[in-house]
Amino acid sequence: MFDAIVSKRHYKTHISISETLKILLKDAEPSSKYVALDTLHTESKYGKINKRILKVLFKVVIDDTNYEISCIMEYVKYLKDQIKRLNQIIQYEEKMQNTKKEKDKNYYKEGMKLLFDVGENFENYKDILLEYKKVLEEKEQRIQKLFNEIKIIKKLKSRRF
Secondary structure (H helix, E strand, O other), rough: OOHHOOEEOOOOOOOOOOHHHHHHHHHHHHOOOOOOOHHHHHHHHHOOOOHHHHHHHHHHHEEEEEEHHHEEEEEEEEHHHHHHHHHHHHHHHHHHOOOOOHHHHHHHHHHHHHOOOOOOOOOOHHHHHHHHHHHOOOHHHHHHHHHHHHHHHHHHHHOOO
16 A cells, blocks of 8 residues: 555656655544444454554655665765865866966876766866766755655654554
């Protein structure tokens, strides 16, 4: 049921994990409505979803979200290292432009070449730097959203269990 609600499908929009858990919690509430006599004992006492299973689901969702955060944080670390390296190339370029001696210009140019990664060159490294910065910002925002999602989930869990 969790997967059916939270999964994005071509015929419905994505529902956040915390909203999905709210739906499941509602279905775990004991039924106070009129029920058929043959289901009176089971549904009116327990609700449609077993609370113990739902409690475990909360733990799994929190653990999974924390794992996703840790993976994104590793990628953020990589992005920051790449940005630092490309900023160092910019510093070399500035020093190269400010020096008058051809020997020093060649020295800085060779230093820049050593810092280039596969596919990078003098023409495209600044564009690559901008892309890294853009992705870094997106990933940091994603981490913040996931932390906020965990806070909501923990509040839901503490109110219900």
